[in-house]
Amino acid sequence: MDDIRFAVLGTGGIGRRTLEVSQHKDGLTAVAACDRNGVAIDHDGLDVDELLETTEGNIASGPQSSPDQLSGGEPRDSGLDGASDSTPATPTDDFASDGGAAAVEGGGGGVKQHGEQAGIVASEQGDPTETPIDDIIAESDAIDAVLLALPNLEHDFIPRVAERFAEADYEGVMVDVLKRSRVIGMLDNREEKLKESGITFVCGAGATPGFLTGAAALAAQSFVEVEEVEIWWGVGLKSGYEDNRGTVREDIAHLDGYDIETAREMSEDEIEALIDEHDGVLEFHDMEHADDVLLERAGICDAEDVHVGGVLDVRSDEKPTTTTVSVTGTTFDGETGTNTFELDDATSMEANVNGPALGYLKAGVRNNRAGHYGVFGPADLMPGF
Numbered sequence: 001m002d003d004i005r006f007a008v009l010g011t012g013g014i015g016r017r018t019l020e021v022s023q024h025k026d027g028l029t030a031v032a033a034c035d036r037n038g039v040a041i042d043h044d045g046l047d048v049d050e051l052l053e054t055t056e057g058n059i060a061s062g063p064q065s066s067p068d069q070l071s072g073g074e075p076r077d078s079g080l081d082g083a084s085d086s087t088p089a090t091p092t093d094d095f096a097s098d099g100g101a102a103a104v105e106g107g108g109g110g111v112k113q114h115g116e117q118a119g120i121v122a123s124e125q126g127d128p129t130e131t132p133i134d135d136i137i138a139e140s141d142a143i144d145a146v147l148l149a150l151p152n153l154e155h156d157f158i159p160r161v162a163e164r165f166a167e168a169d170y171e172g173v174m175v176d177v178l179k180r181s182r183v184i185g186m187l188d189n190r191e192e193k194l195k196e197s198g199i200t201f202v203c204g205a206g207a208t209p210g211f212l213t214g215a216a217a218l219a220a221q222s223f224v225e226v227e228e229v230e231i232w233w234g235v236g237l238k239s240g241y242e243d244n245r246g247t248v249r250e251d252i253a254h255l256d257g258y259d260i261e262t263a264r265e266m267s268e269d270e271i272e273a274l275i276d277e278h279d280g281v282l283e284f285h286d287m288e289h290a291d292d293v294l295l296e297r298a299g300i301c302d303a304e305d306v307h308v309g310g311v312l313d314v315r316s317d318e319k320p321t322t323t324t325v326s327v328t329g330t331t332f333d334g335e336t337g338t339n340t341f342e343l344d345d346a347t348s349m350e351a352n353v354n355g356p357a358l359g360y361l362k363a364g365v366r367n368n369r370a371g372h373y374g375v376f377g378p379a380d381l382m383p384g385f
């Protein structure tokens with residue numbers, strides 16, 4: 001495949017690794033990256049090593065702006081029902097409204113700070129900006145694909161970013177690694193706009209949903225009827241909590257007694273106290289992971305027959321449990337069986353999110369160049385290598 005010029009929106013725990021993994025893949029050139037404080041653009045290719053070095057332990061993490069800041073006071077999408085998502089928010093620059101640098105400096109303790117501000121602005125390629133996403137949209141004519149590694153604590157945040165690219169007539173690929181089921185409907189609601197613009201949007205294309213959703217779709221092929229899909233993941237955070245704040249915060253929202261609002265409002269200290277209480281190991285059941293709706297929209301099974309849970313060890317790089325996808329179904333000749341797909345314990349979350357995300361990005365580019373626009377899930381496409 002010809003060279004793909006791509007951008008990463010959000011260079012936190014995931015986005016930084018996306019840049020790193022891309023260096024091991026053929027045909028991918030990172031030309032733009034942004035976080036909440038800054039943007040780096042070089043159409044000849046960013047110096048990824050320099051960017052990674054200067055943002056090491058120095059990411060501009062933290063929950064994104066509050067709904068009011070984002071919408072200028074407009075009613076926001078509750079996310080509970082995709083159909084309620086009918087009021088497009090005013091395209092303003094408030095995506096960048098900060099809170100992140102303060103969160104990093106205020107609570108984390110021991111977070112390295114290389115520059116005056118956290119994140120990309122610490123790099124010599126980075127420029128501070130109030131409008132990081134708009135700055136990338138302004139250059140999007142020369143960008144083939146955009147990978148969104150943004151927080152998803154506001155459910156319509158990523159759909160609204162997609163909409164803004166469409167409003168700027170972006171023609172290309174967008175890939176997200178979001179987790180929550182309800183966001184898929186919000187993207188579907190925008191499908192016409194995305195199609196008109198010429199966008200191929202691949203949603204839920206990380207590990208789970210993403211890689212494991214695709215694996216379930218493959219495992220289902222033996223059956224004529226799928227009864228149940230069980231996804232059980234194990235993650236040991238090699239790089240620790242400090243480098244994975246966004247992911248850990250969003251996962252906490254799935255624990256009993258927590259939701260997206262409480263997780264968003266928690267201080268870094270409160271998160272660390274919760275992790276201490278659990279001795280660093282958090283276990284999740286019945287998570288709202290989009291594997292369910294993505295398998296349903298691919299016609300594989302009903303969303304309610306998909307169950308996702310897992311164990312996160314924030315302090316160890318060993319996986320606390322083996323990541324497994326089990327698909328139970330009935331064959332054409334009446335046998336009931338369970339096909340199981342297992343990840344090696346040695347492969348990290350970062351590898352299992354970013355390898356597939358970039359693979360799906362390549363698959364997206366192939367489709368986009370063939371004129372296939374709209375919203376696709378990981379079970380609709382198979383990733384390229």
Ligand SMILES: NC(=O)c1ccc[n+]([C@@H]2O[C@H](COP(=O)([O-])OP(=O)(O)OC[C@H]3O[C@@H](n4cnc5c(N)ncnc54)[C@H](O)[C@@H]3O)[C@@H](O)[C@H]2O)c1
Nearest residue numbers: 010011012013014035036060061095152206207208246247
């Ligand atoms: N599907 C999967 O398997 C999977 C696995 C892990 C993480 N994730 C998801 O990946 C996402 C990113 O996680 P993370 O740990 O990298 O989070 P993070 O908090 O470390 O990074 C988020 C990045 O987004 C930037 N950002 C926030 N608001 C912004 C704005 N308004 N404009 C521009 N940039 C902005 C931040 O500055 C930061 O660079 C989360 O939604 C998480 O749930 C998915």
